Amino acid sequence: MPGAPLIATTGHLLDVRDLSVRFKLQDNTVQAVDGVSFHVDRGETLAIVGESGSGKSVSARAIMxxxxxxxxxxKETRIHFDGQRIDMASERQMLSIRGDKIAMIFQEPMSSLNPIYKIGSQIAETLMLHQRLTKKQALARSLDLLKQVHIPEPEARLEQFPHQLSGGQRQRVMIAMAIANEPDLLIADEPTTALDVTVQAEILKLIAQLQASYNMGVVLITHDLTIVEKVSDRVAVMRLGKLVESNGTEELFRHPQHPYTQRLLASEPKGTPQPLQADAATVLDVDKLCVAYTLNWGGLFSRQTRQLVAVNDISLDIRQGETLGVVGESGSGKTTLGKAVLRLIHNDSGRILFHGERLDDKDKAEMRPFRTRIQVVFQDPFASLNPRLSVRELIEEGLIVNGIGTGSRDRLVRVRRALSDVGLDPNVLNRYPHEFSGGxxxxxxxxxxxxxxxxxxxxDEPTSALDLSVQAQIIDLLRDLQVRYGLTYLFISHDLKVVRALCHRVAVMSAGQVVETGETAQVMDAPVHDYTRRLIRAALEVDA
Known part of the structure; x- marks a missing residue:
């Protein structure tokens, strides 16, 4: 009811009662959230956990x-914030609340940041709107905020566009925007999904400091139970749109009541990779690889440039059937290394050998025969899958481009086999990406x-956006496929628990260099380098 007055009440900072959300489709409706109730007090952190599709994010967006x-x-839904009912508020009333009184950190920063505006302008916009700052004042404050969230080269980042930042850096920009106006309530939807463990610990500590300083309430939506156990006061567990269990954090972890909660807590990545054959041949050999970028910032008459060496003199090798894990902080060069190996970007020096044959000196046409032999799975499947193509078209496209298959019928057989191999029903051929869960x-x-x-x-971070139970399934799937087809993996991740379960060896990267490498168990249990020790400590002790 547009323009309805905000109805006064008392009690919690946020009080959500009987929240129900249905989505109207062409021929029916889907119940996404069904009668969910929870509350958050000032200075308190409520964690909402559950599998992909359980209704966590829909609940958060309903509040906003x-x-x-x-x-x-x-009709029975009631949402009260700071003594006022907001589910009946007008859009104009909500505009004064969003970003000021209630702020939200979204899960996918690339789709939340405007690709045509510089980072500085996007942070400054919310400051100018809610605090009435001048452009100059807002940009100065934006720089302070980027420093607060530990972005390297913050002066340069102000002048860059979202696509020029790493996934972790973009998420930090989103956090800077969310805390800019010191909100009373912060809704954080998977705020550390794209971040490595050390930055994750810093960001969570920063949010906790702001929470203490401003007595801020926090709703934390996450699939990382390590984070939940360390930083939340209470936990609400959702499944299939319903709230199945809610309790104090310590009590819920110690004595989970609902079978689903028990299963969720038991879904940590487990197992170890299959042992390698002693005579396994070397598949990939990287020798003294270097990749550098030029950073530009400043105005027309104060232009500044800086050379950033993203990958600096890296050498490594991977044998057939082996998984080499590459770990390190956001911006350490992990993804750049992966792209250079795939020949999606050019290296400045060094050599890349695949089965002894050099790839780094080959042009686009010469790389064509290698494209079927070397493949990639990206971090965000929603961004890497064309939303306009059906599942069949998505998978068949590569077969057509590379001339694989004797005809349409043969390609269909191959598509069905690939779907079956990954545990999907081959009958989903005509469905589209948006009709599937993240997993x-x-x-x-x-x-x-x-x-x-x-x-x-x-x-490249294939499990980072997935909840724990689905993450465990993908790890088992990758391990099974590796044994079945003798696959070799370069596994880029910031999740050390996943790396331990899947990788034979691990290379630790910092500032573009490999600072430590060795057998996974050896590096995890007895790290030699100080940086590796800090990385492992941050992974296991979020509040360290």
Whole structure:
């Protein structure tokens, strides 16, 4: 009811009662959230956990009134914030609340940041709107905020566009924007998904400091139970749109009541990779690889440039059937290394050998025969899968481009086999990416790579956006596929628990260099380098 007065009440900072959200489709409706109630007090952190599709993010967006027009809110729903009812507030009233009184950190920073505006302008916008600062004042404050969230070269970042930052750096920009106006309530939807463990610890500590300084309430939506156990006061567990259990954090972890909660707590990555054959041949050999970028910032008459060496003199090798894990902080050069190995970017010096044959001196046409043998699975399957193509078209596209298959019928057989290999029903051929959960989309991305029958796959953070139970399934799947087809993996990740479960060896990167490498168990249990020790400590002790 537009323009309805905000109805006064008392009690909690945020009080959500009987929240129900349905989505209207062409021929039916889908119940996304069903009668959920929870509250948050000032200075308190409530963690909402559950599998992908459980209704966590929909609940958060309902509070912010950011649901699409197809969403139908239940008549019994009541949402009160700071003594006022906001589920009936007008859009104009909500504009004064969003970003000022209630701020939200979204899960996917690349889709939340405007690609055509510089980072500094995007942070300054919210400051100018809510605090009435001048552009100059807002930019100065934006620089302070970037320093607060520990972005390297903050002066240069102000002048850059979102695509020029790493995934972790973009997430830190989103956090800077969210805390800019010192909100009373911060809704953080997977705020550390794209961050490495050391920055994750810093960001969570920063949020905790702001929470203490401003008596801020926090709703934390996450699939990382290590974070939940360390930073939350209470936990709400959701499944299939319903709230199945809610309790104090310590009590819930010690005595989970609902079978689903028990299963969720038991879903930590487990197992170890299959032992390598003693005579396994070397598949990839990287020798003294260097990749450098030029950073530009400043105005027309104060232009400044700086050379950034993203990958600095790296040498490593991977044997057939082996998984080499590459870990390190955001901006350490992990993804740049992966892209250079894939020949998606050019290296400045060094050599890349695949089965003894040099790749780094080959042009686009000469690389064509290697594209089927070397594949990649990216971090965000929703961004890497074309939303306009069906599952069949997505997987078949690579077969057509590379001339694989004797005809349409043969390609269809290959597509069905790839889907079956990753544990998906081959009958989903005519569905589109948006019709699947995050875990299912990642399986489709793996099937697309697998259909080309590669020997070597670069996996860039393939499990970071997935909840724990789905993460465990993907790890088991990758391990099974590796044994079945003799695949070799370069596994880029910031999740050391996943690396321990999947990788034979690990290379630790810092500032573009490999500072330590060795057998996974050896590096994890007895790290030699100070940086590795800090990385492992941060992974296991979020509040360290």
């Amino acid at each position: 009134r950011l649901l699409p027009r197809t969403a139908l809110i239940g 299912q989309r990642q399986r489709i991305a793996i099937a697309r790579a697998l259909a080309l029958e590669p020997e070597f796959i670069v996996l």
